[in-house]
Structures are given as structure tokens and as C-alpha cells.
Amino acid sequence: MSTPAAPTATPTNSPTESPTDSPTDSATDSPAPGTRASSHGSASTALLTDHYELTMLQAALASGEAHRRCVFETFARRLPDGRRYGVVAGTGRFLEALERFRFGEDQLRFLADHRVVDRATIDWLADYRFTGTVSGYAEGECYFPQSPVLVVESTFAEGVVLETLVLSIINHDTAIASAASRMTTAAGGRPCIEMGSRRTHEEAAVAAARAAYIAGFDATSNLEAGRRYGVPTTGTSAHAFTLLYDSERQAFTAQVDSLGKGTTLLVDTYDVKTAVDLAIEIAGPELGAVRLDSGDLLIQAREVRAQLDAAGNTETRVIVTSDLDEYAIAALAAGPVSGYGVGTALVTGSGAPTASMVYKLVAREDSSGTLQGVAKKSKDKTSVGGRKWALRRRNGQGVAQAEVIGVGEAPLDDGDDRPLMIDLVRDGQVVDHQDIHEARARHAASRAELPRAAAQLSRGEPVIPTLYEED
């Protein structure tokens, strides 16, 4: 594939700080933890739903079974091929979308005009409010095959219509966070900037920036992710800026005059060596960074670093972009690179663009009112019936040993086992909105707890096994 002319990242050397550059060329700040930026306003999410959810609802309402209490479980049968672990993301976005899951006039008119469902079903949908409970893994938590990452308990009617929305959000965001975590691992503490907006759907881009931040990226190029979620944003200039001017000198001068000496100059529009000399001449020793976006990045980074150091620009950073993925980042560990900008590979999940989670009915009331585990028997798609608990078993040194899942009552915490399920919605009310800054810290802790092999980029089995514990 070809290479994005990616935004200039201007990260600091510490992954815990927001990347900043100069006052006018700055990254945005994070809002106070716990604040939630408004998203789409009041746009309904109700029709982000597969047609069959509503026809099933119609048939179940008509037969009377729609009001049976049910448990729907969201899980992945396996990790993407060769991955050692996955990272849950999207939970907070789902909770926000759930609050907007309302069938308004436009939605109901569409269903009626196109005879998607009958009048009784439309009337039921008009009053739809989720009144059940949702529990699951907190955002940023690592997950493994069969981990019950999101569990909905409600009537069949209330839960079945959420299937598509749950899966769309969790599958996308989890795929991005899972890829992002491999990249931040490979970067080994050097800052990573998400800049893939142009290579994915415009709204997926906003969600991708959020998911990448949870998995350890330091900032994003996407402004809406800054506004909506408080992800720090950054960027300075592209090749088009240099080409706009009659000379590279005029372009660099205009940028430094407006954005300050701490800015990042893009040095590969014409000749890199000439551009770096020019950048040093114009901005002096305070030049913030130079960016390389083409060619052999390892060789060029070394050359440019030497050129900068020889001129006394020892504090000027070298930022690299250009079709990076976790493998390219790992290969650049040997070079004098101050930060990575990652685009296409991140927003497409680095080969695994969906987490392939499913949302399965695992238990329902029988005709006597008793909750019973259910599971289909299809040869290649078995699942385990019943409402699950989950915990991460750790050894005495705090290193994860297994993902332990069972049906029924969760065992008492013995200190080494870490319970994984938290309450997200009770009686229809969201009780934990999943702050992204907390999720980012949680992911760092969850990943640090895994065996060392989790950091290997080579293909392999999940780094810990999933065990089913009998009742």
C-alpha cells in the first residue's frame, strides 16, 4: 500500500506526559478524569441494528416468549491468528450509545413505511428503554478466548435488539486497541502517535483514536477525538505546506514564524540533508523536531541524528512516520528515534480489523421461570451455556497464569485471583461510564501482569490458557 502524508507528531520523551511542542503548536490537554464530553448529541443509535433483530422481536412478542429473562454473552471464540492477548475497548462507547438507543419518530416511521415489523412491535419499540443489567470486563483489560467481555441480562426483547450495536462497537474498538497494544509494546516507552484517520471511516477514526489511547498511544491527529473524548491531539505540517511556497526556505520560515521554534519540520519533500540544514539555520538549537515520512527510516534517522548533533541540535527530536506497524517499530528500536507516528496499520487492526466477537444467548428462563443454560449444537460453533464469572489467576509473584471462567456463583477472592467482571448498568442505569484515562492506566497494569511472552510479536498461542471451572 502507499504511504500517508501523516501529520507531524511532536511527542515528548515521556509516555506519561501529553506531547507538547510550543504554546501555539501544542497538543491538547486532557480534561479532568471522569468528565465525559458529549458525543453525537442526541442522535438515535436504534437503527444501527440488523433487520433480523426486529423480526425476531416481532415473532417472540407475538408468541409471548419475548419477556423471558435471558443472558446474552459477548465473547471471542479465539484471538486473531497468532496473537498472544487481546485488549477490551469500546465498552464506554457502548454505554453512551445505549443511552441513545431510542426509537424516535424518524426511526418508527421508517419501520412502518417499509413494513419491517408489525404495528404491535412498533408500539413496543416506541417505548423502548433498557431496564436490565450489563456487566463485563473494564476497558483496557486484557482478554483471551472465551472471556465474557460484556454480558447483558434482560428480557429477550430488551437484549436481542442490542446485539448489533454491542458487536459493532466492541469488535471495532477491541481490534484497534489490541493492535495498538502491540505497537506501544514494540515502541518500548518511546511515544506513539495515532494518525490513521484518513485510512478508515471518518467516525471509525474517532473511535480508533480513543481505543489507541487506551492501549498506550500518547496522542492522536484526530481533532474530534480530542473534543469528544479528551484524547490529546497533535500535528504540525504535511508536504502540501512545503509545496505551497515558492521555496522550502519560505515554507520553513513561515511555519517557524507562526508555530514557534519548537515546531516539527517535515524534511523529506525534496532533499533530506538540505532540508535539515535549512531547518537548523532557520530555527536554531531550539528546533523541536524533524519528521521523516519516506525512504529507509532507520538509515535516515541515524544520518539526521548525526547531522543534528553535529550542529549542536542535540535536543531536536527525530520523528518517523510512513506505513509503520509493530514490526517496523520494533526494527527501529535500534535507531535514534524519538517517536513514532502510526496510521494505516493501526486503524485497520494490523491484519485483524475485527475482533470477531459474538453475542450469544447463553441462558434463558424456561416455562417454569428457571434460568437455564442454552447453547446451539452446530458442529463448528459450539458455545458454553450459562451465566459466567471470570477471573485472572495469578501466581505468588503476581504473574498471570490462566483465564478462569465458570458458570454459576463466582468463587471468593483468595488474593491471587483477580475478579474481572464489573457492573456497568444496573436496572437500566449506567453505573460506570468507563473513563478513558483510567482505562489507559488499567491497560498498562493488565499488560504488565502478563507473562513476558506476551510482548513477543511472533505468532503464537494465547499467552495464558483459558480454563473452565466446574460448578
Place this chain on the structure above:
Amino acid sequence: MSTPAAPTATPTNSPTESPTDSPTDSATDSPAPGTRASSHGSASTALLTDHYELTMLQAALASGEAHRRCVFETFARRLPDGRRYGVVAGTGRFLEALERFRFGEDQLRFLADHRVVDRATIDWLADYRFTGTVSGYAEGECYFPQSPVLVVESTFAEGVVLETLVLSIINHDTAIASAASRMTTAAGGRPCIEMGSRRTHEEAAVAAARAAYIAGFDATSNLEAGRRYGVPTTGTSAHAFTLLYDSERQAFTAQVDSLGKGTTLLVDTYDVKTAVDLAIEIAGPELGAVRLDSGDLLIQAREVRAQLDAAGNTETRVIVTSDLDEYAIAALAAGPVSGYGVGTALVTGSGAPTASMVYKLVAREDSSGTLQGVAKKSKDKTSVGGRKWALRRRNGQGVAQAEVIGVGEAPLDDGDDRPLMIDLVRDGQVVDHQDIHEARARHAASRAELPRAAAQLSRGEPVIPTLYEED
């Protein structure tokens, strides 16, 4: 990856009709051509933009070069690996997003509070209205390497800030349409239903349904795509529905009672043969379709077809779903399959989740006011400067021979050469909103014009070469 419990597709045998089932179990109708459903209402698209677009704007405004007339060209340097052609999609969505590209109070406050750009730039953005021109390939048109699929001509300031939005939309939708076209080719006239919403971002799902429809899919499971764009929608039931009931008999009876005998029954929750017998018993010869969603689909389709025929259900269709892609569809051509439901592979671009298009400054006024071609010189990312024209060269039999691109005045039409660029926006006004039904017909015609090798699924070179013609 694991397999989606996909919605039941109930297509007819004719790809030109909307799939319908029974009155209450029906696909939605298309609106009259030319009508545009409202989309996100008035939500601003202005911050679906990379940070650096605005810092470039600030520097160019300060230096005075921001008002130079510029030409920005959207093109792909190459097709995804091994693909024979690509399919342009997203143009209509971009035009609609352009009309919502307005910096409102929320957007401006974010930029100010986070010091993304200075006050002069914020004031300029507050009044932003695109006043330039946009031309490009019509939606549904096939494209090749270097095809100038979308060209923006405006001041630098007005055009540079659109880069991210253009690329996000065109890259995503084009990737989906390009994959979808291979699938509808492989299906050879049998209907294809898009049902991948759950495997991609919830808004990307709506766009994917639209793009797939343009590339020949007959319907989608996504209700919002029906409401917003008039894509026919369809679906009946999933495994959860069968599992809700105390027996498969009760589930099938409830579905047929509510949705009619023309419905599609999902027959692989327990034992396929037993389920098909039960379906025939309950719905009789009028049973619309059965759906298979697991196992060896070719073998099972033959067995189920024989079972249906033996019972006199010769009109009952056999629909298959379960991780289909263009190769699986082609392999099922040998089987008695009435329609295909496609999910994950479609919405992830079947291995190519982005079209990798770039948006490059190719011409700008110099200080004397003359428009001059510009291009960066980076070793691995050369581009051709200047404002382009494009046409498809055809032989006397109307078969495409080459994509011909040139700079300057387009040659006069000689009858065999088909001009490819159309006007989309003039002086800031959208003049062609790109109706999706017309785009679907256009794609069918454009694909039919390509050499036969375009239909080959094997990896290869673009089916026609791209030629540059000198002035």
C-alpha cells in the same frame, strides 16, 4: 476467525428485484431515485480532521500564502495487492459531509480552549464555507492506479482542511465497494446480501451497506442504511431465536405464525436434517427459504436441496451464510445455492480494508498568479504535478483498453474514449448529489466494459494499464 450468526437473507432469484419474503417479513423498498434521506441531521463534520491541517492553515494565513489558488488531487498510487480494478465509492457521502463542514460553537471552543490554533485562524474557520469546485469520477465507476478520482480546486486554505474528510470517506467506501464487486462477480447473478454490521464500526457499517449496494449487492441487514440511503433491508432470525423456545418446533411455529410461510428458517441450531423436515412440516410447500450458517456449505446445500425437492418444496430457496468471501462464493457456484449472505470479509475489504488513496497538492498559483504543477521528490512517493483529465480508452467493440490521464486541456471526445471526470461542486454548490441507484447501474455498466480478465479472482496486474498522455 469465528463466524457471525448472521441475519437470515431472503433474496429473490433476480438481482434486479428487491429481495422480498412475505408482507410482514419483507425487505424494504427503495425510495424514488433522486431523493436523499437525511443523514446525521446537522452534526458538524469539521473536526473529523487531522490537527495538522489547521496548523498548516494558521501558518499559511499568517504568511499570506493561504489564499493561493490550489488543486488537490485524490488518487491511489496502486490498487490493493493483486486486484484487477477498483470501484469508486463514497463521493455522495463526501458531498453530504461537505455541506456539514461548519465550525460551530463547540468546535471553535475546543480549538480555542486547547490552543490548537491562534485567534486569527479561529476567526477564519468560524466563517468557513467551501466556495471552490470539486470534480471527479462518478460513484460506481471503476478506477485504476493514478486515476484522479476526486479533485478539489480552491484556495489552499479552503482545500487543505478537507484532506482528512475526503480521504476517510473515499478510502473506506472505495475499499468496501471494491471488495463487494469481486463478490457480486463471483456470485454470477445470484443475489448477495450484506450482513457485516456487527464486524465493523457502527457508522462504518451504514457506509459499508451503501457501498456494497453500489457494487451490486441486493440488500443489507443494516436498518439505518435503509432509512438513510434507501438500501433495501432484509433479515428474519438468528440462533438466539430458536434457543429462546423450549423446542425448535415451537420456535419455527412462532416464526411462521408471525412472519408468514414465506419466511426464512435457520436450520442449523441443532440437527440440519431434522430441522429441514420440521420446517417443511410447519410451513409446507410455501416455505420461502432455509438458511445454513455453519459446516460444509456446499455438501449441506446439496443435501438440503435434495431433501426439499423430495418433499415437493421445489420453490423453497437455500440461503448460505458463514464467513463467505469472494473465493467461497465462487466455490459455491457448483452448488444449488439461491443466495449468499456476506459479513466480515465484505466490511473489512476482503484483505484490503483501505483503498490507500492520498490527497496531494498537484498545482498552485505562483507569486505571479500562474497555476503551476508541483510534486514532491521523495524517493518512494513521487507524484505527477498538474491538474488532470482522465478518460477510458475503448476499442471498437466497447472494451476498455486503457486508463488515459493527462495534464491540461482534455482532448475532444472521439466516440470510443469515454470521459471520466464529472462536475460535483461548482462555486461551493453541490451540483450532483450522486444517487446510489444510478451509481449501482453505473457500476454494472463500467464493470461490463472491462476486459474479461477483470472477473478473475486470482492475483494479477490491473486489467488495463494507466497511460499518461503528454500535453
